[in-house]
Amino acid sequence: MTATSVPHVVIVGGGFAGLWATRALARDRVRITLIDRHNHHLFQPLLYQVATAGLSAPDIAAPLRHILRDQRNAEVRLGEVVQLDASARRVILADGDSVAYDYLLLASGATHAYFGHDDWAPHAPGLKTLDDALALRRRLLLAFEHAESCDDPAERAAWLNFAIVGGGPTGVELAGTLTEIARHTLKHEFRNIDPAEAKVRLLEAGPRVLASFPESLSIKAQRQLEKLGVEVVTGTPVSAIDARGYRLGDRFVPARTVVWAAGVAASPLGALLDAPRDRAGRVQVAPDLSVPNHPEIFVAGDLASVQQGGRPVPGVAPAAKQMGAHVASAIRARLRNAPTPAFRYRDYGNLATIGRNKAVVELHDLQFSGLFAWLFWLVVHIFFLIGFRNRLIVLINWSWAYVGYQRHARIILGKDQLP
Amino acid sequence: MTATSVPHVVIVGGGFAGLWATRALARDRVRITLIDRHNHHLFQPLLYQVATAGLSAPDIAAPLRHILRDQRNAEVRLGEVVQLDASARRVILADGDSVAYDYLLLASGATHAYFGHDDWAPHAPGLKTLDDALALRRRLLLAFEHAESCDDPAERAAWLNFAIVGGGPTGVELAGTLTEIARHTLKHEFRNIDPAEAKVRLLEAGPRVLASFPESLSIKAQRQLEKLGVEVVTGTPVSAIDARGYRLGDRFVPARTVVWAAGVAASPLGALLDAPRDRAGRVQVAPDLSVPNHPEIFVAGDLASVQQGGRPVPGVAPAAKQMGAHVASAIRARLRNAPTPAFRYRDYGNLATIGRNKAVVELHDLQFSGLFAWLFWLVVHIFFLIGFRNRLIVLINWSWAYVGYQRHARIILGKDQLP
Numbered sequence: 001m002t003a004t005s006v007p008h009v010v011i012v013g014g015g016f017a018g019l020w021a022t023r024a025l026a027r028d029r030v031r032i033t034l035i036d037r038h039n040h041h042l043f044q045p046l047l048y049q050v051a052t053a054g055l056s057a058p059d060i061a062a063p064l065r066h067i068l069r070d071q072r073n074a075e076v077r078l079g080e081v082v083q084l085d086a087s088a089r090r091v092i093l094a095d096g097d098s099v100a101y102d103y104l105l106l107a108s109g110a111t112h113a114y115f116g117h118d119d120w121a122p123h124a125p126g127l128k129t130l131d132d133a134l135a136l137r138r139r140l141l142l143a144f145e146h147a148e149s150c151d152d153p154a155e156r157a158a159w160l161n162f163a164i165v166g167g168g169p170t171g172v173e174l175a176g177t178l179t180e181i182a183r184h185t186l187k188h189e190f191r192n193i194d195p196a197e198a199k200v201r202l203l204e205a206g207p208r209v210l211a212s213f214p215e216s217l218s219i220k221a222q223r224q225l226e227k228l229g230v231e232v233v234t235g236t237p238v239s240a241i242d243a244r245g246y247r248l249g250d251r252f253v254p255a256r257t258v259v260w261a262a263g264v265a266a267s268p269l270g271a272l273l274d275a276p277r278d279r280a281g282r283v284q285v286a287p288d289l290s291v292p293n294h295p296e297i298f299v300a301g302d303l304a305s306v307q308q309g310g311r312p313v314p315g316v317a318p319a320a321k322q323m324g325a326h327v328a329s330a331i332r333a334r335l336r337n338a339p340t341p342a343f344r345y346r347d348y349g350n351l352a353t354i355g356r357n358k359a360v361v362e363l364h365d366l367q368f369s370g371l372f373a374w375l376f377w378l379v380v381h382i383f384f385l386i387g388f389r390n391r392l393i394v395l396i397n398w399s400w401a402y403v404g405y406q407r408h409a410r411i412i413l414g415k416d417q418l419p
Numbered sequence: 420m421t422a423t424s425v426p427h428v429v430i431v432g433g434g435f436a437g438l439w440a441t442r443a444l445a446r447d448r449v450r451i452t453l454i455d456r457h458n459h460h461l462f463q464p465l466l467y468q469v470a471t472a473g474l475s476a477p478d479i480a481a482p483l484r485h486i487l488r489d490q491r492n493a494e495v496r497l498g499e500v501v502q503l504d505a506s507a508r509r510v511i512l513a514d515g516d517s518v519a520y521d522y523l524l525l526a527s528g529a530t531h532a533y534f535g536h537d538d539w540a541p542h543a544p545g546l547k548t549l550d551d552a553l554a555l556r557r558r559l560l561l562a563f564e565h566a567e568s569c570d571d572p573a574e575r576a577a578w579l580n581f582a583i584v585g586g587g588p589t590g591v592e593l594a595g596t597l598t599e600i601a602r603h604t605l606k607h608e609f610r611n612i613d614p615a616e617a618k619v620r621l622l623e624a625g626p627r628v629l630a631s632f633p634e635s636l637s638i639k640a641q642r643q644l645e646k647l648g649v650e651v652v653t654g655t656p657v658s659a660i661d662a663r664g665y666r667l668g669d670r671f672v673p674a675r676t677v678v679w680a681a682g683v684a685a686s687p688l689g690a691l692l693d694a695p696r697d698r699a700g701r702v703q704v705a706p707d708l709s710v711p712n713h714p715e716i717f718v719a720g721d722l723a724s725v726q727q728g729g730r731p732v733p734g735v736a737p738a739a740k741q742m743g744a745h746v747a748s749a750i751r752a753r754l755r756n757a758p759t760p761a762f763r764y765r766d767y768g769n770l771a772t773i774g775r776n777k778a779v780v781e782l783h784d785l786q787f788s789g790l791f792a793w794l795f796w797l798v799v800h801i802f803f804l805i806g807f808r809n810r811l812i813v814l815i816n817w818s819w820a821y822v823g824y825q826r827h828a829r830i831i832l833g834k835d836q837l838p
Contacts, residue, residue: 148496393812393827396815
């Protein structure tokens with residue numbers, strides 16, 4: 001960078017970390033290029049609602065260009081970063097273009113990981129993008145269609161057998177919602193099957209669901225799931241998944257629909273850095289979130305491995321937003337040649353929803369569950385949705401769903417694989 | 420059919436004709452199987468709104484099972500009819516299953532036709548299904564992204580050159596809305612291009628747009644389009660379309676985005692019947708909408724060729740609904756061995772929207788255009804949308820769009836073809 005030019009900050013990834021960093025730099029004398037493979041910021045905490053047909057894709061996403069239209073120092077570039085030349089300070093895109101930077105923030109997030117079993121991927125899709133959500137919606141709805149038009153009782157049972165692998169918040173949300181759909185939403189809609197006979201199993205290898213919550217809330221969550229009709233299996237890892245079903249311990253369970261909510265791996269962009277990474281591929285950053293030996297490169301969000309008080313900072317939206325904002329102030333400090341402070345994660349609590357009027361909430365010493373926890377969850381999530389319109393539409397959709405158990409987005413998109 | 424069993428009515432296609440026939444038979448002593456390739460009824464008149472990002476896919480579609488959940492004599496079968504054995508009275512599905520019928524209604528609609536130029540199809544997609552609409556939305560939004568990230572002025576201009584082939588209602592709606600998006604919605608969102616520089620051309624081979632309307636309204640529509648910024652070209656057919664652009668008369672126009680709104684061809688299912696068909700593949704039915712020599716087979720909607728007063732009954736939603744209801748009464752008459760009346764189309768009028776507060780309306784001798792026509796169009800379309808929830812959401816989306824020129828569904832779905 002020459003002394004007279006405006007420093008160029010390149011931010012890779014328009015998720016919570018990247019977008020919050022971009023916004024935090026709005027009044028600084030920098031030029032920002034935000035690069036993302038998608039044209040939208042995605043409110044990932046509600047992705048399971050798109051997969052389970054409660055919300056439309058545009059309800060939980062907003063075009064990055066629209067969000068940043070009035071931020072004159074920022075431009076958005078739709079593209080995929082495939083290479084990094086740290087010595088020449090430039091990133092290279094899939095279309096061959098390269099973009100030079102003075103400061104770089106890598107915030108490309110995480111994807112699902114199959115723990116060395118990549119052959120499970122086609123049989124147990126995960127949930128990270130809107131395309132994932134629409135593909136999963138299609139799969140869940142088609143399973144009931146297959147069961148309805150199938151004459152063989154064993155095959156029919158396999159189509160009505162659903163398994164969610166992984167008892168974290170996403171797994172719990174999916175299992176609870178899917179059970180509600182089978183028991184309530186689809187009531188009266190089929191003639192040859194009773195959708196309520198669907199079996200939804202939540203498979204958690206560890207000793208309890210929602211392992212990041214206090215044990216008492218895990219127990220409450222499991223009880224609430226069971227009350228909804230979910231069969232919760234803990235302590236046994238899944239040892240195989242194929243097109244016919246899955247293996248749990250010694251037992252093979254025929255099931256046509258298995259959903260992967262178990263493991264995350266950091267985005268492959270972390271590997272482009274010459275920096276130590278943890279087992280999940282997350283970059284082990286310096287306390288100020290910069291990369292060792294590269295004070296001009298930062299990593300934030302799910303791609304960053306940050307320890308605090310001996311525990312890892314969790315891969316949740318509030319942590320990503322805080323890291324994004326921190327990187328903005330670190331860049332500001334660098335520009336003034338001032339020392340950069342260490343990142344400090346402020347943990348405001350933890351919440352997970354289980355289904356209609358069921359949730360668990362932990363706010364430091366305060367823990368609660370049930371209807372009040374669900375209302376709290378609802379308010380928090382609607383409040384944090386970007387854009388007034390989305391909030392209003394989502395609230396209407398949910399009121400509607402709550403009153404009538406209806407899920408308006410039960411539209412199968414895509415042409416292949418009809419029953 | 421044996422005298423003791425309940426007659427089985429098989430209806431192929433859950434569009435306006437098939438669904439209205441199904442509902443009209445709700446209280447009759449028949450068993451109905453409604454077969455469709457999609458799990459939803461689609462409100463096709465608003466499809467262009469999904470393509471232009473004003474509405475989400477689920478806003479204009481409702482699951483057929485949900486619509487018919489309380490109609491106990493009807494069941495829905497998701498599947499694609501590929502063969503018809505009229506002598507054995509059964510249809511065969513793509514999965515190999517066959518379904519026997521006593522009465523059959525073919526109402527599988529129409530698809531787009533390229534008048535013998537099928538090689539144009541990949542370069543000029545049409546708009547008939549939700550998947551078409553989402554693919555077109557993707558294409559329209561990506562064109563601006565390509566222009567933004569492109570350095571070559573000629574290529575940039577080609578990305579900002581849009582052509583809509585066909586000046587019927589769909590073409591007019593698409594051209595008007597796309598111009599609004601370029602001039603208003605995308606304002607301030609790009610840094611390297613001015614989206615308002617986009618050229619939108621509406622290409623009509625005939626002498627005027629909206630040929631099915633009175634000439635005075637065609638003139639008004641063209642004037643309103645031009646006021647919005649659309650360049651309307653009439654009287655010259657497109658003679659070639661490829662990946663680089665299109666040929667109009669002697670002139671080749673570089674354009675990366677061409678949309679096909681020109682021709683329709685009846686669904687290929689019509690060819691399975693041993694019956695005369697018109698040039699567009701529509702089945703020439705008897706006055707009661709049955710197929711000559713097959714009193715147990717009926718055809719309705721866009722697949723049927725019906726003349727009335729020397730003019731063809733138009734391929735619009737009200738005609739399809741009326742035909743569906745007529746087939747229901749014809750089947751009822753057959754069951755009583757009573758004579759079946761001839762179908763009579765009641766034409767309530769014709770309306771087309773052009774853009775924000777612009778439309779043309781023809782109600783018999785009454786013709787009007789402009790804001791009042793637009794409000795009339797809005798009320799009619801929202802009123803006919805299936806399901807209260809959809810009406811409310813669509814109304815909110817439109818109010819929002821009207822006040823702020825915003826289109827909330829500008830979300831690019833699908834992974835391929837990033838710029």
